[in-house]
Amino acid sequence: KRFKGMGECRCPGFGSLSNQHRGQYGLIATRHCRESTMSSFTNYLKRESSEGVTNPWYEWDKDFDASEESPAIRRRQLARYLSMRKGARFLLLGEALGFQGGRFTGIAMTSERIILGKLADRGILPRHVLGETPGVRTSRTDAKPDGYTEPTASIVWPQVIDSRIDTSDIIFWNAFPWHPYDPRGGPLTNRKPSRQEVEEGGRVLDVLLRQHSIATVIAMGKTAKGILEEAGIPATEVRHPARGGATEFRRQF
Numbered sequence: 591k592r593f594k595g596m597g598e599c600r601c602p603g604f605g606s607l608s609n610q611h612r613g614q615y616g617l618i619a620t621r622h623c624r625e626s627t628m629s630s631f632t633n634y635l636k637r638e639s640s641e642g643v644t645n646p647w648y649e650w651d652k653d654f655d656a657s658e659e660s661p662a663i664r665r666r667q668l669a670r671y672l673s674m675r676k677g678a679r680f681l682l683l684g685e686a687l688g689f690q691g692g693r694f695t696g697i698a699m700t701s702e703r704i705i706l707g708k709l710a711d712r713g714i715l716p717r718h719v720l721g722e723t724p725g726v727r728t729s730r731t732d733a734k735p736d737g738y739t740e741p742t743a744s745i746v747w748p749q750v751i752d753s754r755i756d757t758s759d760i761i762f763w764n765a766f767p768w769h770p771y772d773p774r775g776g777p778l779t780n781r782k783p784s785r786q787e788v789e790e791g792g793r794v795l796d797v798l799l800r801q802h803s804i805a806t807v808i809a810m811g812k813t814a815k816g817i818l819e820e821a822g823i824p825a826t827e828v829r830h831p832a833r834g835g836a837t838e839f840r841r842q843f
Contacts, residue, residue, distance in 0.1 A: 644769040660728035664696025680760040683814040687769040691740035698762040702737030718757040745831040766791040
């Protein structure tokens with residue numbers, strides 16, 4: 591009964607359990623299966639390496655990442671983040687990963703300082719993002735001793751929390767889920783993704799929406815709104831908080 595309508599867990603070893611033990615370990619196995627499913631989702635984030643784009647889940651840069659393990663850490667953090675939100679009703683769609691946010695955490699609109707508890711004085715706690723799982727920084731400590739902080743993340747997270755939305759009931763994502771940067775300025779810059787890149791990101795968004803029961807999609811900015819309209823996905827548009835839009839974003843949200 592516990593698994594009725596949920597599909598059976600296909601985690602290694604679970605299929606060999608007796609019915610008695612399946613009932614005993616059902617909840618644990620279900621959670622493990624959910625996290626395994628989210629881990630497999632990161633496979634959709636693999637892409638051919640290209641100039642002007644960093645894939646934080648599968649690429650590492652010796653000049654900016656703490657170690658070769660950094661991509662694996664970011665994959666685990668994203669998988670944990672999404673597994674906590676399997677039943678989320680809301681999705682907030684931005685434009686693309688920023689170098690001060692998801693580039694080093696693996697999670698859209700989320701900075702290292704948030705998952706490290708450095709913004710607790712502003713009411714943003716690591717558990718809002720990853721539950722009881724400790725967040726791990728992946729950037730080099732000699733660059734930013736306290737980790738990177740992102741303006742958009744510092745606006746969006748408090749707004750969600752102040753709106754009394756359960757933080758596990760909303761997913762942050764981007765039209766182009768990877769980090770686009772200006773080759774002339776280097777990997778620690780941001781740029782607007784091209785139309786072709788947004789179309790590429792749309793395929794990943796489709797998978798994400800199929801894996802979750804999202805009832806309301808909120809488009810943060812024109813780029814996000816455009817990709818949703820082309821896909822025929824109804825969405826409410828709010829102002830992007832960047833470039834002086836914070837006040838309007840808060841009001842509309």
